[in-house]
Amino acid sequence: MIRLNDIEVRFGDFTALRDINIHVEEGQFYTFLGPSGCGKTTTLRTITGFIEPAKGTVIVKGKDITHVPVERRNIGMVFQNYALFPTMSVYENIAFGLRVKKVNKTDIDRRVKEMAQKVDLTEQQLMRKVAELSGGQQQRVAIARALVNNPEIICLDEPLSNLDAKLRVQLREELKEMQSRFGITTVYVTHDQEEALTLSDCIAVFNKGFIEQIGTPNEIYSQSKTEFVCNFIGDINRLKEDFIRQIAQKTGRGLDPAKATYVRLERIHVNDGARPNAASFEARVAGREYFGLYIKYQLEVGSQTLKCIVKNDGASYFQVNDKVTVAIDPDDLMVY
Amino acid sequence: MQAKLPLKVRLKRMTPRQMALFGVLACVFIWFIMACMVLPILNLLKTVFFEGGTLSLDSFQKLFKSPRAMKALTNSFILAPTLSITVGFVGISLVLITEYFDIKGSAILRLGYMTTLIYGGVTLVSGYKFIYSDNGVLTNLMSSVFPNMDKTWFTGYWAVLFVMTFSCTSNHMIFLRNAMRAVDFQTVEAARNMGASQWTILRRVVLPVLLPSLFAVTILTFITGLCAMSAPLLVGGKEFQTINPMIQQFAEMTTTSAKSLAATLSLILGLATMILLAILTAIERRGHYMSVSKVKTKIVKQKINNPVVNVLVHIYAWALFVIYVIPVVLIVLFSFSDSAHIQQRQLDFSTFSLRNYGELLSKTTAYRPFLVSIIYSALAAVIVGALVIVACRYIQKRRNSLSATALEYSLMIPWLLPSTMIALSLLLAFNQPRWYMFNKPLIATLQLLLIGYVIIKLPFTMRMTKAAFFSLDNALEDASKNLGASGLYTFRRVIFPVLLPTVMAIAALNFNGLLTDYDLSVFLHHPANPTLGVKIKSLTEEMGNSSDGVALTFVYAVLMMIISAIVLYLVYGRGGKDNIKE
Numbered sequence: 001m002i003r004l005n006d007i008e009v010r011f012g013d014f015t016a017l018r019d020i021n022i023h024v025e026e027g028q029f030y031t032f033l034g035p036s037g038c039g040k041t042t043t044l045r046t047i048t049g050f051i052e053p054a055k056g057t058v059i060v061k062g063k064d065i066t067h068v069p070v071e072r073r074n075i076g077m078v079f080q081n082y083a084l085f086p087t088m089s090v091y092e093n094i095a096f097g098l099r100v101k102k103v104n105k106t107d108i109d110r111r112v113k114e115m116a117q118k119v120d121l122t123e124q125q126l127m128r129k130v131a132e133l134s135g136g137q138q139q140r141v142a143i144a145r146a147l148v149n150n151p152e153i154i155c156l157d158e159p160l161s162n163l164d165a166k167l168r169v170q171l172r173e174e175l176k177e178m179q180s181r182f183g184i185t186t187v188y189v190t191h192d193q194e195e196a197l198t199l200s201d202c203i204a205v206f207n208k209g210f211i212e213q214i215g216t217p218n219e220i221y222s223q224s225k226t227e228f229v230c231n232f233i234g235d236i237n238r239l240k241e242d243f244i245r246q247i248a249q250k251t252g253r254g255l256d257p258a259k260a261t262y263v264r265l266e267r268i269h270v271n272d273g274a275r276p277n278a279a280s281f282e283a284r285v286a287g288r289e290y291f292g293l294y295i296k297y298q299l300e301v302g303s304q305t306l307k308c309i310v311k312n313d314g315a316s317y318f319q320v321n322d323k324v325t326v327a328i329d330p331d332d333l334m335v336y
Numbered sequence: 337m338q339a340k341l342p343l344k345v346r347l348k349r350m351t352p353r354q355m356a357l358f359g360v361l362a363c364v365f366i367w368f369i370m371a372c373m374v375l376p377i378l379n380l381l382k383t384v385f386f387e388g389g390t391l392s393l394d395s396f397q398k399l400f401k402s403p404r405a406m407k408a409l410t411n412s413f414i415l416a417p418t419l420s421i422t423v424g425f426v427g428i429s430l431v432l433i434t435e436y437f438d439i440k441g442s443a444i445l446r447l448g449y450m451t452t453l454i455y456g457g458v459t460l461v462s463g464y465k466f467i468y469s470d471n472g473v474l475t476n477l478m479s480s481v482f483p484n485m486d487k488t489w490f491t492g493y494w495a496v497l498f499v500m501t502f503s504c505t506s507n508h509m510i511f512l513r514n515a516m517r518a519v520d521f522q523t524v525e526a527a528r529n530m531g532a533s534q535w536t537i538l539r540r541v542v543l544p545v546l547l548p549s550l551f552a553v554t555i556l557t558f559i560t561g562l563c564a565m566s567a568p569l570l571v572g573g574k575e576f577q578t579i580n581p582m583i584q585q586f587a588e589m590t591t592t593s594a595k596s597l598a599a600t601l602s603l604i605l606g607l608a609t610m611i612l613l614a615i616l617t618a619i620e621r622r623g624h625y626m627s628v629s630k631v632k633t634k635i636v637k638q639k640i641n642n643p644v645v646n647v648l649v650h651i652y653a654w655a656l657f658v659i660y661v662i663p664v665v666l667i668v669l670f671s672f673s674d675s676a677h678i679q680q681r682q683l684d685f686s687t688f689s690l691r692n693y694g695e696l697l698s699k700t701t702a703y704r705p706f707l708v709s710i711i712y713s714a715l716a717a718v719i720v721g722a723l724v725i726v727a728c729r730y731i732q733k734r735r736n737s738l739s740a741t742a743l744e745y746s747l748m749i750p751w752l753l754p755s756t757m758i759a760l761s762l763l764l765a766f767n768q769p770r771w772y773m774f775n776k777p778l779i780a781t782l783q784l785l786l787i788g789y790v791i792i793k794l795p796f797t798m799r800m801t802k803a804a805f806f807s808l809d810n811a812l813e814d815a816s817k818n819l820g821a822s823g824l825y826t827f828r829r830v831i832f833p834v835l836l837p838t839v840m841a842i843a844a845l846n847f848n849g850l851l852t853d854y855d856l857s858v859f860l861h862h863p864a865n866p867t868l869g870v871k872i873k874s875l876t877e878e879m880g881n882s883s884d885g886v887a888l889t890f891v892y893a894v895l896m897m898i899i900s901a902i903v904l905y906l907v908y909g910r911g912g913k914d915n916i917k918e
Contacts, residue, residue: 050814069349070817077818083811087833096829097819149819 001026001185002047002153007056009042016042017209020056024153024187024202029179031188033196033220034206035232040189043206044155047187049073060153071100076146076154081162082138084130090116090141091126097149115148119178135163136171143175147182155187160195172199193233197221205229227260227336235307236262239333243304250279253330260336267332268308270297270324271316278327285322299326354824361726368723369746371772372787373758376765377749380757383599383764387592395600398593405597408582409604411568415496415578416561422501423557424550426656427508433653434509435516436542438637440650448657451664452506454900458566458854458869459893462876463663464499465490465570466670466681466886473666473681491573499567502659504560507553515549516542521633534641548619555616559609563754565855570876579605580756584858587760595764602757610752664897671890678886692887696895702888705871706895712867713850716789717843723747723790724797725839728805729827744798751795758791759859785860785867792856793846804838841907848903852896868892 007020017039024030032040045051047058049070058066065073084093091112098108116126119140130138139159146154159175160168176199179186190196196203197217205212205220205228213225224230239247241257248255255261269275270283283299283306294309297318306326310316318324350358384395399405433439434446452460467474468490479485490498519542527537543550565580572578579601586598640646670678672688696702727743734740750758766778778784808831816826854869861867866874872892875885 048818050817070814071820071822073818074820075818077815079811079815081809081811083809083815085812085816085830085834087830087836096816096821100820100825145815145819 001028001061002187003057003059004043004047005057005059007043007046007053007058009039009046009051010054015209017046017053020046020211022204022211022214024185026185027183028201029176029186029188029199031190031196031200031203032206033190033193033203033232035191037208038206039209040191040204040206041157042209044157044187044189047153048075048077048155074149074151076149076151078139078142078146078154078156078159080158082142082159084138084141084145086130088130089126090121090128090130090133093130093141094126094145094148096145101149111148112144115144118181119144119147136167136174139163139171140174143178147184151184153185153187155189157189158191160190160192168195175199197233205232207232224334227262230262230334230336235265236334237265237268237306237308238262240304243301246281247279247328247330247333251277251330255330255333255335262334262336263306263328263332264334265296265307265309267329268299268306269327270299270308270310270318272327275327275329277331278329280325280327283324283326285318285320285324287320288318299324301326361730365723365727365743367772369743369749371770372762372791373746373749375770375772376761377753377757379765380599380602380761383596384603387596395596399597399600402597404577405582405586405601408577408579409601411493411576412562412564412578412580412605414493415500415564415568416558418497419500419504419561419564420554420558422497423504423508424554426501427505427512427553427557428550429652430505430508430656431512431516431546432538433649433656435513435635436538436638437649438639439653441654442637445653445657448661449505450509451660452503453509453904454897455664455893456503456506457852458570458873458876459852459889459896460503460663461499461566461570462872462889463667463893464503465876467663467666468495468498469571471681476681491571492576493572495571495573496564496567496576496578499571500561500564503567504557507556511553512546512549515546517635519545519635521635524635524638534638548622551619552616555612555619559612559754562605562608562612563756563855565756565858566873569873580754580855583756583760587763587859598760599764602754602760605754606752606757609754613752667890667893668897671887671894673887675887678890692891696888696891705866705868706892708865709851709853709868712785712789713847713853716786716793716850717846719786720790720793720797720846721801721839721843724794724801725832725835727798728801729831731802732805732808733823744802747794747798750791755788755792755855756859759788759856762788762791763859780863782862782865785857785862788856788860789850789853793850797842797846800842801835801839804835808834844903844907848900851899868896 002022002024004020004022007017008015009017020039020043022030022043032043034040042051046053049065049068053066056066057064060073060075085096088096094112094115095108098111103111112126113123116123121137121140121144125133125137130141133141142159143154156175160171163171172195188196188199197220200217202214203217203220204214207228213220213229215223215225220229221233224233230236239261244255244257244261247253248257269278281301283301285297286300286305287298289296292312294311295317296307296309299306299308308326310318347355347358385391385393387394399409430449434442434449439445455463466472469475470487470490472490475487475490479487523541523545524537527541532540562578563580564578565584568576568578569581572581583598583601583605586594586601589595640649669683671692672690673683674687674689674691677684677687696706724747727747731740731744762784763779766773766784769775769777778787812830812834813826816830817823821829852869852872853867854873857867857869858873861870872889875889878885
């Protein structure tokens, strides 16, 4: 559906993107993930046509659109702050693209109302000024405005970043549900790893203008290809050389202590019975944070501090200075 | 951030219609900037430095030899610094009284202090003259108490300083008051918590925050003092004339040498203004103190603890109020009075009628200047607004390009020059046919003043409109294009409607500012169509002789105040609060 081939984008002397190669399949929910300034929005704007790359091609459905102006691409976009036109009503906002295309009035009316219904906007809300709507409603207007033109692709640039935590989770679910209902190819930009993991079929992790890894959420999380990805996604423990040696000794596995070695929090098992392949250690509970659903402990094994989480199942709730047993399976280690 | 395409590529991608529009607009701007601003100013420089056809400094020598001109120069350079001090003192006290200290009746006081916003320039001076001049209301009152007093006391330097001190506090009431409102009250509470006295808090915590704004308004006051026109003209008398009235007198003479003297004086004024504005820009660059607080709290009015000081400050506050309000009240009241009572400066409510207003509406000579000013101001406001919108759109689209920078700086040229210099440059340039003005002399034409008005309003309009353009959310334009709209369609349907309230507000303020303009009109007005400012000035000069004229001045003043108040209400008042920020 979308192919970005060897894209390079420059702003004056600064190279913002280099060697970007991406293939988005039809109907896929594809996410660009990375910290701010990593190039994810620049890549999105290259697809929509706001930025013309210095090198490389943008292919949509086999057609080279690299130099096609924005207004002729028919790629829908939802902006970070929605960019709803403040002087127009909700109805006029949704109808804008159709008016530009000179669609006749009856069709505009029909299509706007149909679309409003699909995104759960009432007829009364259609007549309101956009400023009178809540954040969630504004997001629905922005989506409706993008979708009413029947684009083949919709691009969303951090559309949830301006909302409070609870609304963000709620709209995330709505967004996913809408995408699967419309079946539209979606390119989504976010810096929120949780959002990326829950929504996406495929994720590209960006760092400093490069792509570090492309894969499914599970691949990205469990088989992080680079140290950057494993650090950026989720919380993680970096193991000290001495501790790696001890694991190698206890399990007989050939681990190189000189290499950067990590283990995820949930892969550290606390008082969890015998694990034949794992290395076990006596640990002291040095601190804890209570999250309700789970408890995050800080454990000390000699000079190594380990963070781990334990499900709040009522069976085990450790106090500071309690002695516990931790087990780490060498298969769970991520080595770079 | 967006990668910009080079102009060549952009031109290539334009449709023939877009190309034609671009070409026409480029020609209009280049012609306007060159023919109406750059070439006339170069011509003025030529008048100064090439008086006899060769490069010489004769004009300066003549200037130094002319006692009148030198006296005017000295007077201006005495007035400007002293005015900065007096206006600074009064201005700061107005802000402290209305915004910082807990003074009884501060809402009413604020209204009184803000009268200069609706009533200024030549109208205000005429009001003061009516009260304080040799036959003035107050002078008559005082001479009945002190029969031996000199009834012509209100003339010369002190009179000019007095009038201007109370008429130039508008900037303080707008900018300094805003700065005071932005003070984080928690810093005051923190200082008090650490045991600081009221005086220490004011001196060490509050005033330092106001300092950058105070510097800026002081420099503006200094420039106002240098460029003083109506006050020295009307109350300066023979012994206290400043640069601007002198330029006007020299410009009215027919000899080349007088004209060159006028040009030289205006050049000196221009250079002084430029230096002062350079200082102002440096101050602005250093920036204002931003509050670092995340939870800023509003100032709570401070009650003055010392009872004696409290009483004295109250007396001072209300005395200022009386000075500000009396001219306005008397003008409004006397505008309903008949000629005889105006002549005797006596208020008799039984003689009140709308006769003066009726006369304004029925006599062509009376309403014509009013109409002329309204038409000129409206036309100029619309033209300057349209020019600047187009320019700002170009500057926004081609940000950082050479052509955009050149356009921006060119349109800001008038900011550096006093209006007298602009007027004189137009006058000297277009008193003969010029190829760049299609070989038509513009002297005594209706167009000349319009060009002048448009030019002097360019910088303010540019600064305000550009700020509005740059505060626009770029995503709006992106969204519109993403939905398939062309650049022109996007501008028409998305950008312009968002900017419209600001554009209207700026146009209203420009209209307001031009309505009673005197400084430019006196040079450029059409002889048969004097503007309101020119008319009021000539009527005020006749104050001693014709009371009909005075009555008419009052009617003009009242109508001006009403119009200005409406405009200010629409711009800054309810409903228009977000339109424009000072």
